[in-house]
Amino acid sequence: MTAFPPALLETEHEQVVFCHDEPSGLKAVIAIHSTALGPALGGTRFYPYASTADAVDDVLNLSRGMSYKAALAGLDLGGGKAVIIGDPKTLKTETLLRAYGRFVQSLAGRYYTACDVGTYSADMDHIARECDFVTGRTVAHGGAGDSSVLTAYGVFQGMRAAAEATWGEPTLGGRTVGVAGVGKVGHHLVRHLVEDGASVVVTDVWQPALDRVVEEFPQVQVVGSTEELVTAQIDVYAPCALGGAITDAVVETTPAVIVCGAANNQLEHPGIEKALAERGILYAPDYCVNSGGLIQVADELEGFSFERAQQRASGIFETTRAVFAAAREDGVPPAIAADRLAERRMRDVGRLRGIHLT
């Protein structure tokens, strides 16, 4: 017996699939939020949730986010996500992954999976032995490989659009950017910023990541905490670590006039997008600027081409521009404008299937 928070048939999701294979220990939930624009794509998170209800809550939220991300990125994809409940360190086996693959296969292409927290390209290769609907595979198996390159590239494009909206020119040259989190994506972002002529301040909880950045870019300044970074003399704040980075305290204390980073779900609570706007801070919506990774794995569906994927990711500049323009036009914060643009595309382009073709 467990209290079951989201009434599964009261959500806006099209389909939620519980998958169970006792012998392998597989307990998975696949959520398909929308297929208005195409098959749902989203990663499989392998995580020791405290309860099934927590897992369901997470997969419903994440899959909804994927619909909006794919729609705004201009992809012909819907939004989906999956969670496997348990500790990947002890539970992950070839058998479990392949059992999961059979359930993904059973959805007949309505859901494509990919890597997420706790799953890696090698895991996708196992899943793909039972299933045709897998992205994020190893390069040897036709996968796109490390998606941090284009994620960082896309965030940089979004930041250029924010710079243009703020200072008139699409460049970070001469500005100071604070990057919180210099794992793979943050590291690549620092490179783009340095090459563009920006001053960069970084922080990370993991010393080796900081060491690698300083080794490659000695001019980068390191500070001891995110609080210190946020309140330093920065023009742009780029959250590239955990979600919930934009708190009321950040909005009140940072001198930054732009927030644009790679982290997911940056807004710590609903309404904070309004607080940002009221303080004159331009927020480039997270799922708008961090869609480079999705663009990359989506490209695998056509047979991966880095050039083509990079060209699509460079479109994040125009998309972010369009979000800011719509925000101005509608008199709403950019986060709201982005949602509206995504919803409009799902509705308008989704409707086109009504024009019959044989």
Place this chain on the structure above:
Amino acid sequence: MTAFPPALLETEHEQVVFCHDEPSGLKAVIAIHSTALGPALGGTRFYPYASTADAVDDVLNLSRGMSYKAALAGLDLGGGKAVIIGDPKTLKTETLLRAYGRFVQSLAGRYYTACDVGTYSADMDHIARECDFVTGRTVAHGGAGDSSVLTAYGVFQGMRAAAEATWGEPTLGGRTVGVAGVGKVGHHLVRHLVEDGASVVVTDVWQPALDRVVEEFPQVQVVGSTEELVTAQIDVYAPCALGGAITDAVVETTPAVIVCGAANNQLEHPGIEKALAERGILYAPDYCVNSGGLIQVADELEGFSFERAQQRASGIFETTRAVFAAAREDGVPPAIAADRLAERRMRDVGRLRGIHLT
């Protein structure tokens, strides 16, 4: 917010699928209990459940029952069931049925649907316009038509096996059989019994059903209630209406020495199979003897042949015999023996897929 009784990933079910289409009002849950023997087959129940939790509870129980029924009937099918939540009188539309059909299609043949409470062959025709995995269609569309004929025939075969086990001869000739519920199945059962030389007592809450029976078989005796029927001088009690017909009161008061009928889930609570055995009443397990309808719709998958389906349904005689023999051998009530035979077949025949064929 709703308390959610069955922890969906703690059940033994392989897959539970929540399907939602806002514009048409579709809220459906498809449960696949087991595919050890083949694709899951089971009807779609369209019913105004008081809550989603009630609907889930029902679909989990019903789909489990289908696994056992198909396994014991010797079919190459697993067990599944679906529920559509709502009042079919007001909610059922072509659009809703076709939206549902697309979700059934999305399971790629792991689940075949059929008629159940609140759905009819004409509904299956609508579903089949979006879906390849539909049985129970209208005759004009290749369906098997009314499944009550073979359901009744199968129950009669099971009753013959019970008569043999009790009196030494597989006939009801000279015995008195009480049939509670003379809708379509009960009516056909009365015909078999009369032709076999039995005396028949019937009851029903619906007068027109009684009128039809008496018109065709004037020798049949009508009584006013199920209580009256159960305590009349009958040798065999055949529950052919609602589930839960075998209560403690029935076990204590009936003079019948055989219980064998068409109703589903006859045992009102767990343990009552033991009470029946202790009072010397031979119980022919419900899902063992009432599988004629499933056998009929399953036959559609090969292109329906009434002769072939009837031949399979006549096998219910041997199956019921085997259940009684296993019960004697293991020293358990027939209901337990039937479960064990079904489970053994799922395990043993299911295992054969491990022998690779190209």
